[in-house]
Amino acid sequence: MGLFGFGKKDKVLDLTEKYKMQVAAAEHAKKAQAASGSDTSPFAFFDSPGAGSMGSSGSDTVDLSDTAEEKKRKLAKRISDMTGKMEDLSNQIYHLQQRLEVLERKNDIRRV
Numbered sequence: 001m002g003l004f005g006f007g008k009k010d011k012v013l014d015l016t017e018k019y020k021m022q023v024a025a026a027e028h029a030k031k032a033q034a035a036s037g038s039d040t041s042p043f044a045f046f047d048s049p050g051a052g053s054m055g056s057s058g059s060d061t062v063d064l065s066d067t068a069e070e071k072k073r074k075l076a077k078r079i080s081d082m083t084g085k086m087e088d089l090s091n092q093i094y095h096l097q098q099r100l101e102v103l104e105r106k107n108d109i110r111r112v
Contacts, residue, residue, distance in 0.1 A: 066074070
């Protein structure tokens with residue numbers, strides 16, 4: 001895959017098999033835990049797939065139980081947030097260019 005048309009476009013990264021194995025392992029672990037009745041373990045939070053995200057804000061973590069619609073909605077929100085940030089940065093660059101031109105005119109500096 002290439003960015004902006006550069007590079008090879010015929011390579012595709014497919015992680016569906018890994019995802020299916022993770023889901024199957026999680027279901028197997030839930031069944032084994034339910035069968036053994038060991039729900040009261042003080043370290044049970046290490047067994048959950050999202051254990052690394054407990055202290056984080058949660059916006060950068062991926063919940064494997066999301067439906068396709070939820071994933072699309074989250075992706076659309078992330079893209080719109082990134083687009084808004086890019087527009088803000090573009091506006092800041094434009095204003096800095098304008099201020100630089102004003103300062104150059106004030107100091108009578110001419111570009112070549």
